[in-house]
Amino acid sequence: MIPGNRFLPLMLVAATIVILALLPHLFNSRYALTLLNQLGIGIVFALSYNMLLGQSGLLSFGHAVYFGLGGFTALHALNAITDGDLPLPVPLLPIVGGLMGLAVGIILGWVSTRRSGTIFAMISLGFAELVAASSNIMRGYFGGEEGISGDRMSGPVLFNLSMGPQRDVYYVIAAWMVISALLMYLITQTPLGRMANAVRDNPLRVAFVGYNPQTVRFLMFAISGFFAGIAGSLFAINFEIITAQAVGIEYSANVLMMAYIGGTGYFLGPVLGAIIYTALSIVLSAYTEAWMFYLGVFFIIVVLYAPNGVSGVLAVHEPVLRARLMHRLLPAYGLALVTAATLLAGAVVVIESSYHLSQPGALTATMNLAGIEFDADGWRPWAFGLGALALGALLLRETIHRVGHAWADVRHHLTGDAAT
Amino acid sequence: MNASPAIRLQDVEKSFGSIRIIQGANLEVRDGERHAIIGPNGAGKSTLFNLISGHLAPTSGRIELRDRDITGMAPYKINRLGLSRSFQITTLFHRMSVVENIRCALYYPMGYRYSFWRLCPRLKDVHERADEVLERLELTRRRDVMAGMLSYAEQRALEIGLTVAGGADVILLDEPTAGMSHSETARAVELIRMLSENKTLVMVEHDMSVVFELADRVSVLLYGEVIATGTPNEIKANRRVQEAYLGVEVA
Numbered sequence: 001m002i003p004g005n006r007f008l009p010l011m012l013v014a015a016t017i018v019i020l021a022l023l024p025h026l027f028n029s030r031y032a033l034t035l036l037n038q039l040g041i042g043i044v045f046a047l048s049y050n051m052l053l054g055q056s057g058l059l060s061f062g063h064a065v066y067f068g069l070g071g072f073t074a075l076h077a078l079n080a081i082t083d084g085d086l087p088l089p090v091p092l093l094p095i096v097g098g099l100m101g102l103a104v105g106i107i108l109g110w111v112s113t114r115r116s117g118t119i120f121a122m123i124s125l126g127f128a129e130l131v132a133a134s135s136n137i138m139r140g141y142f143g144g145e146e147g148i149s150g151d152r153m154s155g156p157v158l159f160n161l162s163m164g165p166q167r168d169v170y171y172v173i174a175a176w177m178v179i180s181a182l183l184m185y186l187i188t189q190t191p192l193g194r195m196a197n198a199v200r201d202n203p204l205r206v207a208f209v210g211y212n213p214q215t216v217r218f219l220m221f222a223i224s225g226f227f228a229g230i231a232g233s234l235f236a237i238n239f240e241i242i243t244a245q246a247v248g249i250e251y252s253a254n255v256l257m258m259a260y261i262g263g264t265g266y267f268l269g270p271v272l273g274a275i276i277y278t279a280l281s282i283v284l285s286a287y288t289e290a291w292m293f294y295l296g297v298f299f300i301i302v303v304l305y306a307p308n309g310v311s312g313v314l315a316v317h318e319p320v321l322r323a324r325l326m327h328r329l330l331p332a333y334g335l336a337l338v339t340a341a342t343l344l345a346g347a348v349v350v351i352e353s354s355y356h357l358s359q360p361g362a363l364t365a366t367m368n369l370a371g372i373e374f375d376a377d378g379w380r381p382w383a384f385g386l387g388a389l390a391l392g393a394l395l396l397r398e399t400i401h402r403v404g405h406a407w408a409d410v411r412h413h414l415t416g417d418a419a420t
Numbered sequence: 421m422n423a424s425p426a427i428r429l430q431d432v433e434k435s436f437g438s439i440r441i442i443q444g445a446n447l448e449v450r451d452g453e454r455h456a457i458i459g460p461n462g463a464g465k466s467t468l469f470n471l472i473s474g475h476l477a478p479t480s481g482r483i484e485l486r487d488r489d490i491t492g493m494a495p496y497k498i499n500r501l502g503l504s505r506s507f508q509i510t511t512l513f514h515r516m517s518v519v520e521n522i523r524c525a526l527y528y529p530m531g532y533r534y535s536f537w538r539l540c541p542r543l544k545d546v547h548e549r550a551d552e553v554l555e556r557l558e559l560t561r562r563r564d565v566m567a568g569m570l571s572y573a574e575q576r577a578l579e580i581g582l583t584v585a586g587g588a589d590v591i592l593l594d595e596p597t598a599g600m601s602h603s604e605t606a607r608a609v610e611l612i613r614m615l616s617e618n619k620t621l622v623m624v625e626h627d628m629s630v631v632f633e634l635a636d637r638v639s640v641l642l643y644g645e646v647i648a649t650g651t652p653n654e655i656k657a658n659r660r661v662q663e664a665y666l667g668v669e670v671a
Contacts, residue, residue, distance in 0.1 A: 191527040192536040198524045201513040207495040208505055210528030
């Protein structure tokens with residue numbers, strides 16, 4: 001083993017903390033802070049989800065239940081702080097929400113983790129529907145249509161954080177993100193974490209090395225609920241409002257997509273996924289109303305062509321980089337970039353024009369895309385869009401061919417190196 | 421050695437719907453012996469293993485492990501009482517390294533159970549034991565390879581390793597040499613002989629040369645019944661066995 005290896009994780013953590021401390025000084029606009037705060041929440045949520053999907057092999061369709069209920073509890077606790085009933089500093093609210101996530105995780109996990117696979121997935125969906133439905137009934141707790149809102153500038157002050165400015169909220173989220181990520185990483189290194197992987201790989205065998213697979217799944221599920229509750233509390237502090245949407249199926253689907261896009265096979269995969277997904281949804285929604293369509297297409301492409309997610313794609317290149325063979329791939333990747341840009345340009349024009357025409361509120365066919373004004377019902381945008389798509393399709397064939405060749409070449413070199 | 425049998429089956433029956441796979445099996449495996457179970461395809465050998473290891477619960481009858489009733493007990497509880505088994509179809513943690521596979525078989529028996537407050541890289545005792553096991557399996561060279569990437573014979577060796585690593589003293593091996601070449605089989609036999617020293621071994625095996633080389637006693641299973649138990653020579657000489665089973669193979 002390399003002697004420096006032991007300190008590498010510590011250095012990584014230290015570097016992360018320094019970067020996180022500097023970020024709000026580098027990007028101090030309100031927009032940037034909004035984005036960063038949501039990234040932090042998404043990262044904690046996605047990491048907690050991957051304790052199930054990536055580490056224990058449990059596909060849950062209802063993870064927002066623990067996120068949302070954690071968030072609601074945190075907001076009720078916040079209101080208790082405001083009323084003077086609870087002497088707790090606001091930055092510590094995630095403990096309350098986390099405990100709620102843990103409690104609900106214990107109760108619902110007790111039932112759902114008795115099974116794995118499809119049955120577990122269906123039970124998780126059932127519980128998600130159950131909680132979503134009860135939000136209509138338990139109006140006191142969920143606050144009906146308006147949800148529950150609160151004022152985070154209350155209670156005892158901790159570390160001089162008034163919690164008024166967004167930057168204060170940023171530091172609270174960043175701190176909780178680092179603590180949560182670190183704890184979740186350490187759990188992967190414990191006997192329970194290892195046995196969760198074992199249950200994922202082969203529950204049958206786990207039973208014959210002394211473990212009850214149900215207990216392993218249950219413990220991982222409950223802990224995952226705890227961290228989801230922390231994420232939900234950070235959401236509550238950040239927005240000072242939470243509605244029944246937060247326990248809903250849409251949030252459950254979002255976190256699934258985050259984890260999957262980033263890749264569930266590596267601990268940091270969901271972090272990457274949360275960053276990509278959150279950034280894409282915030283940036284895209286600022287430019288186009290059809291942003292969910294693009295996200296959906298992106299998700300499908302990842303599922304079909306990169307089932308190990310973005311982190312999986314990156315990991316494939318690690319041995320190539322180490323063998324200094326990257327230059328053999330770059331020309332083919334350059335072509336791939338051109339192809340992707342061409343296809344994207346064509347697709348965007350076609351999608352946006354269709355979307356514009358299909359909008360009932362569109363009075364005229366005139367629209368604006370990237371500063372260029374044109375008529376969506378004229379022949380020009382369609383000729384350009386379809387033309388670019390056709391050209392892209394031609395390029396795609398060549399690209400697949402070249403990338404395949406470049407990889408065959410690199411693989412040849414890699415195995416050749418290993419043999420000598 | 422203990423006088424009481426390691427495993428005792430009393431009138432064990434197992435039905436799947438209306439089909440009776442095991443019909444009143446009686447069997448005693450002595451403490452410390454190597455016991456082979458043979459029988460034609462479909463005789464119920466694997467089902468018998470599944471019943472003893474708790475993977476299946478018998479329809480009726482009684483199963484004892486060292487005088488203790490384990491009938492219908494969950495597999496992990498039986499395992500904690502000191503019985504471990506391998507599978508006919510290789511059953512590994514294929515996305516983990518070879519050494520981590522072995523470690524997974526050690527955490528519980530070495531007392532770490534469901535711990536989520538101890539870090540595995542610091543569990544020196546587990547690491548040492550795992551490396552010892554790999555040494556005996558002759559898999560040290562492959563310790564950091566993903567289990568799914570091993571050759572078939574290596575996977576079979578690891579399968580046996582996972583079974584014995586935890587220190588169970590009653591070992592059930594389900595066709596440990598199935599699908600192996602002659603030389604691989606010879607190595608596997610040596611491995612099994614070494615690893616089952618001072619333990620009780622029960623194995624299902626099709627290869628008669630392996631059976632007669634390894635086993636102290638042999639039981640013959642036919643249509644879900646144990647029709648004979650004895651030393652290899654007794655079994656060879658047994659008329660019923662010859663008619664029912666060996667006759668086909670020997671002739």
